[in-house]
Amino acid sequence: MDEGRKRGRPRKDPATLARWTPPEGWSRLVAWISPEEKKALKHVAVEADVSVADLVRALASGLATGAITHEELVGHVLRGKVVMEKIPTLFERDERFHVVDRPRAECAWVFEGAGVGTEKLDGTNVRLTVRSGHLVRVEKRRNPDKAQKQRGIVDGWYVDTDPDSGEDKWILAAAGNTDVSGWSDGEHPCEALGPRIQGNPLALTDHLCVPFDFQAPELPEVPRDYHELRDFLADLESRYSPGHLAEGIVFHHPDGRRAKIKRKDFPRAA
Structure with a gap:
């Protein structure tokens, strides 16, 4: 504080806003914060x-x-929020949890032709934090257990991995094998893949992490109709690991919304 500036006297009524005349054209902003x-x-x-x-x-x-830029200011918040929110499935489900030919209202933009499709990679959800091209933090997704769901906790969250935990060994191996030198600073939600993760359906030889926001393979030719999507996914080859079936598709809207569909969501053909 400037030594030459005297401290003002306390207001008689601290709950009353100080009187101040703003410059012409200024407006007041009120926001709730934690x-x-x-x-x-x-x-x-x-x-x-x-x-x-x-x-x-x-x-x-x-x-x-x-x-x-707004990306620098709130980009990491938006990325984190998008990933931890449940990504809606394109269609409603029946009592057997299979999708039916009834689009979900919040996914209408997909059927209107907006956004682009990317391959849904089958691994485990993690988040890597990067600073100046260096990996500084590795987190994994934690989903609520049955008791937490009964208390109304339905969305997942991230927790730090533990270098001394055998449970986190392969996630940390995937993160360590991932070249982040060209990544921007911030938190990057990723899919951790590899021989010891989720059964390795893509038959990869190494563990690594693939960020959702800029490395998932694009699928520009994806159809947007129930029956066409079912047939398209039935034998869709992975662009990330050719020779193996892709798990599904994630549609990305320019404003950050996403929607998904997996091959196993559809009922098996009779």
Whole structure:
């Protein structure tokens, strides 16, 4: 704080907003944040010797002038959110959990022709955090158990892997074999694949991680009709590991929405 600047007197009524006339054209922004986020904002503001309001305005100014992009600011949050949310299956299901020819409302964009299809890789979901081309953190997906589901916890989350745990050995091997030197800084949701993961349906010889957002093979020729998709998936060869069947397809909308369909979702032909 500037030594020459005197500390102002406390307000008589702290609950009342201080009177201040904003410049012409300015507007007030109100947002709800978690205790952890509030603490982080205060910490950065103290380090920078500015108010939290000035810090928020600096972020907004950086976006307005192009000094920082929205991808840099919230990209890792959006990527994490997209992955941990359940990706809806294209069609409704029957009592045997097979899909039926009735598109789900939230997947209407797929049938309207939006987005692009990519191969759904059959492994285990992990998240790699990269800084300056180096891997700094490896996490794995944890799904809620039966008791947690009864309490209303339905979405999965990520937890750190343990180098001393035999359970995490092959995930860490996959992460260690993955070249992240060209990846952008941030958290990258991936599929960990390899000989000791999920039965290795693609018959890979090495363990590695494939990021969902930029390395999954594209399938531009994918049909978007129930019967055509069923026939297309029946013998769809993997683009990632030719000679083996692909597990399914994930459709990606430009705004981040996704939808999926797997070969085993369809009832077996009579």
